[in-house]
Amino acid sequence: MVSLKDIASQCNVSVATVSKALNDHSDIGAETKARIRRTAREMGYVPNAAAKSMKTNRTHNLGVLFMDDANSGLQHDFFASVLESFKKEVEREGYDITFISNDRNTPGRTSYLNHARYRRFDGIIIANVHFDDPEVVELVKSDIPVVTIDHIYNDTTTILSDNVDGINKLVDFVVENGHKKIAYIHGADSSVTRTRIITFNKRLEEHGITVPDEYMRESPYRDTHGAYETTLELLDLPERPTCIFYPDDYAAYGGMRAVMEKGLKVPDDVSVVGFDGIKVARHIRPRLTTYRQDADELGLQAAKNLIDLIERPKTTLVKQVVVKGRLLEGDTLKKLN
Amino acid sequence: MVSLKDIASQCNVSVATVSKALNDHSDIGAETKARIRRTAREMGYVPNAAAKSMKTNRTHNLGVLFMDDANSGLQHDFFASVLESFKKEVEREGYDITFISNDRNTPGRTSYLNHARYRRFDGIIIANVHFDDPEVVELVKSDIPVVTIDHIYNDTTTILSDNVDGINKLVDFVVENGHKKIAYIHGADSSVTRTRIITFNKRLEEHGITVPDEYMRESPYRDTHGAYETTLELLDLPERPTCIFYPDDYAAYGGMRAVMEKGLKVPDDVSVVGFDGIKVARHIRPRLTTYRQDADELGLQAAKNLIDLIERPKTTLVKQVVVKGRLLEGDTLKKLN
DNA sequence: AGGTTTCACTAAAACGATTAACGAAACTTT
DNA sequence: AAAGTTTCGTTAATCGTTTTAGTGAAACCT
Numbered sequence: 001m002v003s004l005k006d007i008a009s010q011c012n013v014s015v016a017t018v019s020k021a022l023n024d025h026s027d028i029g030a031e032t033k034a035r036i037r038r039t040a041r042e043m044g045y046v047p048n049a050a051a052k053s054m055k056t057n058r059t060h061n062l063g064v065l066f067m068d069d070a071n072s073g074l075q076h077d078f079f080a081s082v083l084e085s086f087k088k089e090v091e092r093e094g095y096d097i098t099f100i101s102n103d104r105n106t107p108g109r110t111s112y113l114n115h116a117r118y119r120r121f122d123g124i125i126i127a128n129v130h131f132d133d134p135e136v137v138e139l140v141k142s143d144i145p146v147v148t149i150d151h152i153y154n155d156t157t158t159i160l161s162d163n164v165d166g167i168n169k170l171v172d173f174v175v176e177n178g179h180k181k182i183a184y185i186h187g188a189d190s191s192v193t194r195t196r197i198i199t200f201n202k203r204l205e206e207h208g209i210t211v212p213d214e215y216m217r218e219s220p221y222r223d224t225h226g227a228y229e230t231t232l233e234l235l236d237l238p239e240r241p242t243c244i245f246y247p248d249d250y251a252a253y254g255g256m257r258a259v260m261e262k263g264l265k266v267p268d269d270v271s272v273v274g275f276d277g278i279k280v281a282r283h284i285r286p287r288l289t290t291y292r293q294d295a296d297e298l299g300l301q302a303a304k305n306l307i308d309l310i311e312r313p314k315t316t317l318v319k320q321v322v323v324k325g326r327l328l329e330g331d332t333l334k335k336l337n
Numbered sequence: 338m339v340s341l342k343d344i345a346s347q348c349n350v351s352v353a354t355v356s357k358a359l360n361d362h363s364d365i366g367a368e369t370k371a372r373i374r375r376t377a378r379e380m381g382y383v384p385n386a387a388a389k390s391m392k393t394n395r396t397h398n399l400g401v402l403f404m405d406d407a408n409s410g411l412q413h414d415f416f417a418s419v420l421e422s423f424k425k426e427v428e429r430e431g432y433d434i435t436f437i438s439n440d441r442n443t444p445g446r447t448s449y450l451n452h453a454r455y456r457r458f459d460g461i462i463i464a465n466v467h468f469d470d471p472e473v474v475e476l477v478k479s480d481i482p483v484v485t486i487d488h489i490y491n492d493t494t495t496i497l498s499d500n501v502d503g504i505n506k507l508v509d510f511v512v513e514n515g516h517k518k519i520a521y522i523h524g525a526d527s528s529v530t531r532t533r534i535i536t537f538n539k540r541l542e543e544h545g546i547t548v549p550d551e552y553m554r555e556s557p558y559r560d561t562h563g564a565y566e567t568t569l570e571l572l573d574l575p576e577r578p579t580c581i582f583y584p585d586d587y588a589a590y591g592g593m594r595a596v597m598e599k600g601l602k603v604p605d606d607v608s609v610v611g612f613d614g615i616k617v618a619r620h621i622r623p624r625l626t627t628y629r630q631d632a633d634e635l636g637l638q639a640a641k642n643l644i645d646l647i648e649r650p651k652t653t654l655v656k657q658v659v660v661k662g663r664l665l666e667g668d669t670l671k672k673l674n
Numbered sequence: 675a676g677g678t679t680t681c682a683c684t685a686a687a688a689c690g691a692t693t694a695a696c697g698a699a700a701c702t703t704t
Numbered sequence: 705a706a707a708g709t710t711t712c713g714t715t716a717a718t719c720g721t722t723t724t725a726g727t728g729a730a731a732c733c734t
Contacts, residue, residue, distance in 0.1 A: 338720095340719090340720055340721085341720065341721065342720075352720090352721085352722095353722080353723080356720095356721065356722060356723085357722090357723090360722085362723095384720085384721080385719085385720050385721070387719090387720080387721090388719070388720035388721040388722090389720080389721055389722080390721090391719095391720085391721070391722090392720090392721050392722040392723080393721085393722070
């Protein structure tokens with residue numbers, strides 16, 4: 001590989017001059033600069049990121065921690081979209097992204113934090129992990145700039161979907177369509193789940209509807225089989241709900257399968273409401289009624305905020321950015337009466 | 338950050354000794370070694386990947402080029418699975434992965450190759466790109482070890498699905514179910530597409546079935562709308578096909594929508610056959626009849642072969658690894674007669 | 675006692691860049 | 705014309721490692 005030294009000797013100048021010429025410092029003469037740059041191009045010079053980072057203490061490389069223990073990280077349509085959008089934005093700013101390895105049982109692995117230190121990431125984005133994992137907490141508490149998606153820590157910038165808005169919109173829509181017996185299969189406990197449950201109950205109460213305990217069930221996020229089982233339980237209740245909320249779209253498909261296998265129809269017998277707005281759902285009939293989170297905006301905000309934290313630490317505040325989504329009216333909700 | 342130098346002065350030994358102790362060289366005494374290692378741990382030492390790579394000429398970082406111009410890279414369920422599997426395997430071997438940025442119109446961007454050189458990737462995996470893009474070709478022709486997924490170059494190791502097996506299995510299955518009027522909406526031209534088309538025609542011929550020209554249509558991969566439109570054309574033919582093959586599962590869903598909007602039923606009026614076996618399809622009814630590519634195995638093979646090329650260049654052959662998938666019998670194929 | 679091995683460690687160069695400090699012309703001032 | 709300013713480069717230190725060659729002391733042999 002051709003280095004500054006090669007260019008220097010080719011041009012009969014010092015290495016320093018070459019460095020300055022290529023970085024457009026003002027103390028190199030115009031034609032010297034031009035000559036050096038031309039030679040660099042002709043020789044096929046490419047800077048060495050490692051060498052550069054040693055001097056500048058900046059790698060222009062961001063760490064991505066993006067995986068739960070179900071390992072559905074990249075295959076999670078919604079988070080893949082967020083990451084895609086994040087990636088696009090940071091690349092525009094000259095950053096690359098590298099995954100923080102997450103396989104907990106590889107021999108010789110180190111903690112997330114040590115991995116991040118080893119690669120000297122300038123910043124880190126965290127999403128879709130166990131946020132109470134001590135290793136994750138350690139990472140968040142470190143001096144490396146961090147942005148989290150969809151989970152609130154103190155002292156950390158967070159980008160999150162407007163879950164309150166989402167649940168409110170869905171509840172309103174369902175109630176407007178005449179539903180009164182509404183069940184909610186919610187995801188496993190987390191700050192997001194709690195927000196959704198509270199909002200769900202509160203909004204229904206405002207509509208004068210109380211939700212019986214047996215209508216509130218827990219089933220993991222993105223677990224179609226769990227949702228399937230839980231839906232069967234709901235359908236066997238003496239007072240069958242007319243509408244079921246799901247923790248996410250995948251779960252909703254599991255639920256719809258249960259409804260169909262019971263010999264019932266969606267939405268004629270049971271209405272179904274998802275959450276997320278996964279892309280593939282737009283191509284499948286019946287179209288799922290759901291709340292589409294704005295993955296692009298989430299990724300964009302994560303990128304912008306992280307880069308601000310890195311490049312302008314003095315003037316950047318830690319904050320929570322809430323991103324609104326929108327109601328997607330599909331064909332899985334029946335208008336009653 | 339604590340460096341070798343800090344440990345050295347703490348232990349009253351030279352930097353060289355510390356380096357050797359941590360790397361377990363044989364010429365450091367046992368108790369010195371132990372003392373140094375303990376101190377390193379206590380001081381929270383983490384090696385600096387950049388410094389290390391400068392001396393060793395190895396970054397233990399692999400480049401990933403994984404994006405077509407539709408930017409459906411990460412959101413492509415199938416390729417996300419491949420990448421996930423690839424990632425897991427290389428991490429086991431101590432490698433990280435970094436994306437080669439693909440946004441062609443960011444100011445100051447360099448070619449894929451230059452990006453790869455800048456980061457000094459030890460190797461590169463390429464999938465789902467325009468393989469005839471000059472920049473991709475340049476990358477493949479470079480001296481950096483490369484493995485491609487699903488595209489054959491000379492002199493490059495390729496991991497590919499057994500498209501011949503896939504099409505044969507699907508054709509056999511469809512014919513066994515009594516279909517004779519079989520249309521094929523195939524993807525845009527590529528080595529994979531060509532293989533599939535040739536196999537499709539050949540196998541049907543062996544079954545004594547000739548496919549009229551108007552049954553062969555082209556529509557881009559993963560384009561639900563294109564598939565929708567093309568399906569409408571097929572349904573309007575005087576001799577409507579009884580079964581339609583699609584380039585992939587997404588396209589198949591687009592096609593199914595067209596069938597339904599025509600007031601026809603899948604599979605009663607028109608049977609539908611996909612390709613890929615995307616995960617979400619297992620949760621949606623009707624279940625798509627398709628050929629499930631073994632994404633995990635593809636990723637695993639890509640990882641193993643790439644690492645072999647990097648670590649054992651002398652003894653590793655460039656080769657083509659073919660990975661079989663399996664027929665997924667769903668509910669979208671009707672048994673005729 | 676002198677010579678040879680072995681052991682445990684150090685010195686120093688090198689990887690490829692950046693940058694503060696310095697210096698020699700050349701050009702302005704007064 | 706002496707002094708001050710620009711202008712354009714160079715020198716040398718440095719980032720954190722690895723590695724080759726070398727060193728001195730102890731241990732072994734004869």
